[in-house]
Amino acid sequence: MGSVVVAFSGGVDSTFLAAAAYRVLGDKALAVTAVSPSYASGELERARDLAVQIGIQMDIVYTKEMDNPDYVKNDTNRCFHCKTALADKLDEVVSKFAGRFDHTVYGAIADDVGDFRPGMAAAANRGIQAPLIDADFTKTDVRAFSEAWGLPTWDQPASACLSSRIPYGTQVTVDALSMVDRAESCLKRMGFSVVRVRHHSEIARIEVSPEEMPRILEVGMSQEITEQLQEIGYKFVTVDLKGYRTGSLNEGLSITLLELKE
Numbered sequence: 001m002g003s004v005v006v007a008f009s010g011g012v013d014s015t016f017l018a019a020a021a022y023r024v025l026g027d028k029a030l031a032v033t034a035v036s037p038s039y040a041s042g043e044l045e046r047a048r049d050l051a052v053q054i055g056i057q058m059d060i061v062y063t064k065e066m067d068n069p070d071y072v073k074n075d076t077n078r079c080f081h082c083k084t085a086l087a088d089k090l091d092e093v094v095s096k097f098a099g100r101f102d103h104t105v106y107g108a109i110a111d112d113v114g115d116f117r118p119g120m121a122a123a124a125n126r127g128i129q130a131p132l133i134d135a136d137f138t139k140t141d142v143r144a145f146s147e148a149w150g151l152p153t154w155d156q157p158a159s160a161c162l163s164s165r166i167p168y169g170t171q172v173t174v175d176a177l178s179m180v181d182r183a184e185s186c187l188k189r190m191g192f193s194v195v196r197v198r199h200h201s202e203i204a205r206i207e208v209s210p211e212e213m214p215r216i217l218e219v220g221m222s223q224e225i226t227e228q229l230q231e232i233g234y235k236f237v238t239v240d241l242k243g244y245r246t247g248s249l250n251e252g253l254s255i256t257l258l259e260l261k262e
Helices: 014-029 041-052 079-097 118-125 139-148 175-191 210-216 221-234 252-260
Strands: 004-007 029-035 057-062 103-105 195-200 202-207 237-238
Touching: 004 014, 014 029, 014 041, 029 041, 029 079, 029 221, 041 057, 041 175, 057 079, 079 103, 079 118, 175 195, 175 202, 175 221, 202 210, 210 221, 221 237
Parallel strands: 004 029, 004 103, 029 057, 202 237
Antiparallel strands: 195 202
């Protein structure tokens, strides 16, 4: 690829991909960060800092997936509509720079292949390429090379858009996203490094790493967390005893899809 626009969230994978693109292509690589209500607070500032450290030029776009009723209704194709909205904005960036960039890429990795990820289908439909999949890079590879290159994201917890905290079938709203964002920010301020707050209407279901489980269950800590999250608007605050795992809201999804086929 002679020149690329990199979809750049500031997460582990997209940061490594942006760094690789800049190392190979220099000013012929552009990082583009998409901002919307599902992008956690503080992430834009962190992405800017990472772009400066890498040396890559950065552009910001504002996606409007919340204007799409098919996204808001939050069925199993939500990520398809989100990635389509991103593709629209990446196309605008390519047009704005008048042919300076020939390809668009994003940070999907080999681990993502085979998982339920409709966003990958949307990216493929729009010609957005995944060089890390082509290179068969796993998360372990990305972290190892990121550490070798001095990228601060090498040991950063996995991240995903805030909408991934809302169960399928529950509408995505700005208020719900804001509650999740505030709740997770609160827990991070308390020192929890790997955390998800799954939004079940008036119930907050907290996931933390197994290592952090004893701390969150301490009487004083659990009481403080409950009070803080109730101030945000949750009526009940629970801890998922299975702990953090990616895509927990996909659990049981294969059964649902099978039932729909039947």
